[in-house]
Amino acid sequence: MNYLSAENIAKSFGDKWLFKNVTFGMSRGDKVALIGTNGTGKTTFLNILAGVMPPDEGEVSLRKDIRVGYLDQSPSFDEELPVIEVIFASSNPVAHAVKRYEQALATGNNDALTEILEEMDHLKAWDFEAKAKEILGRLGIHDVDARYGTLSGGQRKRVALAKVLLEDPDLLILDEPTNHLDLSTVEWLENHLNTQNTTLLVVTHDRYFLDKVCNNVLELDHGSAYTYKGNYAYFLEKKSEREEVEAAEIDKARNLMRKELDWIRRQPKARGTKAKYRVDAFEDLKDKASQKKYDNQLELNVRSTRLGSKIIELQSVGKSYDGRELIHNFVYTFRKGDRIGIVGPNGMGKTTLLKMITGEVRPDNGQVIRGDTIQFGHYTQSDLEFESGQRVIDLVKEVADVVRLGTGQTVTVSKFLETFLFTPSKQYDYVEKLSGGEKRRLQLLLMLMKEPNFLILDEPTNDLDISSLNVLEEFLSNFPGCLMIVSHDRYFLDQLVDHLFVFEGEGKIRDFPGNYSDYRLWLEEQETTGRRTVSTSKPKEKEEVPLPAAVPKPTEISKRKLSFKEQREMEQLETEMPEMEKRKAILVQKLSNGGSHEELMAWALEVEQITESLSEKEMRWLELSEIA
Known part of the structure; x- marks a missing residue:
């Protein structure tokens, strides 16, 4: 059953076409991800499909009686209404029936009450308010009587998301629904959309979400649209194949154009009409050859200030607000190369901890001791600061006229902007005209120009397109600080x-060894073991749940210290590992200098054995050090 059709739609702003001749359709049960780099017009495309904005060309048609629910990036409601009233101020017939029922009760209108009771039964609307409160709670909105105008931007977006989910539309259009949600809420939304018989069109840069929820991908790229019948992993495979084919076609067109250009130049002017078909074909060929190949990737390679041996020590730091303890006596000593993710529900104090580390907020107790060489790069959720009428290049030149790269070379600000996908013409655009993702990219550029050695990134992925995220990940994986x-x-x-x-919660912060998927797996094991204990045994002390391999159990850490034998083992490891590292470095140098075939084979084998042994010893040392 076809729900939506868009025929040859196009949209331009000024003399620039965002997209043109785009044809697209959705059938019942389709879950489509809309993908494209920042500035390609994804939000504009959604606005056109949702009927918020007309196309310049083409036509959008919806199946008769189809209800569309649309979550845009900046939802707006009456700021004086309580949250629960925002939910009920809806075109949803269930919400409308509940509201009429409450009004009939309040006025004592028995005739209206009899009529509405039948409608409530027919719509199964009796549990709507409970369902509304449940979904709001899942999204972190617990005070349903709070005025909408008192909420933060993130909370407003979550209320709007709850409202559109409760409307239960036939076609759901969501623009960046995962922004401003914590990890557990993103996972809940993912499961909710998977279990519902929803027809969905969504813009999001959460790649796990795309892979698990969506079964089709629509890509906006250089003004055209491409469809892929599969999930995100399938899209990546087929997009790569398409780009290779198009790059080959462009190369072929450029080679052919050189020959045709030579032919045209050799023709006498008086014979210009003799082979007009060939001249016309040349113009088409020139259009193809002038296309850009897919090589405009970000290449982040900026210099960072040297980091000294002393970095930062958190000595029993604590912080409370309004009598609520966010952080309780947290202790941690940062080491070179630390790569730490911070997770937990919204409002637990994550941003507060970051601000205490940078010195923006003072702890209520304890100390934050910073090394003399620390140069923070703090990427925040706050908006980019700029003056009205300021151009991109002028804002960047306020920081520096040239940028030092990690290789020691320097480049002009204009060249550096190009690596961030700001073309020479884009550099002279007004900052206020940039898309949300382009402003985020510019904010990141300004931070990196200051050569930080300690990066603190608070929600850096919001509004960044997937290609920018991939290159940002590449840069951060090689960041030395x-x-x-x-x-x-x-x-x-x-x-x-x-x-x-x-x-x-309650001020407790767990230092978990592993990435987020490791942590989710551990939580699942914990829940499974807890259920097994309850169902198969009598009440007893809580069973210990093992952390991932080579990770000490928290109960062990709290109950005992290192034995004499373990102390000796740890000391021996601390002596052996540096010696093994030295031997490995010598062998690597020998391999670089070359030798006979037999020698090279022997050295390579020994390097492999040392690497494996070092890995085992490092894991054992980590286990012992956590107990110590």
Whole structure:
């Protein structure tokens, strides 16, 4: 059953076409991901399909009686209404029936009450308010009587998401629904959309979400649209194949154009009409040859300030607000190369911890001791600061005229902007005209120009397109300094962090060794073991749940210290590992210098054996050090 059809639609702003001649359709049960780089017009495309904005060309048609629910990026409602009233101020017939029922009760209108009771039964509307409160609670909105105008931007987006989900539309259109949601809420939304018989069109950069929820992909690229009948993994495979084919076609067209150009130049002007078909074909060929190949990727390679031996120590730091303890006596000493992800429900104190580390907020107790060489790069959720009428290049030149790269070279600000996909013409655009993702990319550029050695990234993935995220991940994986990330993007965390600070509530922060997927697996094992204990045994002490391999159990850490034998083992490991590292470095140097075939084989084998042995010893040392 066809729900939506878009025929040859196009939209331009000024003399620039965002997209043109796009034909697209959706049938019942389709779950489509809309993908494209920042500035390609994804939000504009959704606005046209939802009927918020007309296309310049073409036509959009919906099946008769289809109800569309649309979550845009900046939802707006009456700021004086309580949250629960925002939910009931809906075109949803169930919400409308409940509201009429309450009005009939309040006025004592028995005739109206008799009529509405039948409608309530027919619509199965009796549990609507309970369902509304449940979904609001799942999305972190617990005070349903709070005025909408008092909510933060993230909370407003969550109320709007709850409203559109409760409307239960035939076609659901969501623009960045995972922004401003914590990780557990993203997973709940993922499961909710998977279990509902929903027809869905969604823009999101959460790659796990795309892979698990969507069965079709629509890509906007260079003004055209491409469809892929599969999930995100299938899209990546087929997109790569398409780009290879198109790059080959462009190369072929350029080679042919050189020959045709030579032919045209050799023709006498008086014979210009003799082979007009060939001249016309040349113009078409020129259009094809002038297309850009897919090589405009971000290449982040900026210099960072040297990091000294002393970094940051958190000595029993604590912080409370309004009598509520967010952080209780947290202790941690940062080491070189630390890559830490910070996870937990919204409002638990994640941003507060980051601000205490940077010195923006003072702890109520304890100390934050920072090394002299620390140069913070703090990427925040706040908006980019700029003056009205300021152009992109002028804003960047306020920081520096040239940028030092990690290789020691320097490049102009204009060249550096190009690596961030700001073309020479885009550099002279007004900052206020940039898309949300382009402003985020510019904010990131400005931060990196200051050569930080300790990066703190608070929700860096919001509004960034997937290609920008991939290159940002590549840069951060090679970043030599310390890295702390708050993010709801599970894929991003899995790629970049090796342990987590998990905010568990009541001021407790767990230092978990592993990435986010490791942590989710551990939680599932914990829940499974807990259920097994309840169902198969009499009440007894809580059973210990093992952490991932080579990770000490929390109960062991709290109950005992290292034995004499373990102390000796740890000391021996600390002596052996540096010696093995030295031997490995010598062998690697020998391999670089070359030798006979037999020698090279022997050295390579020994390097492999040392690497495996070192890995085992490092894991054992980590276990012992956690107990110590």
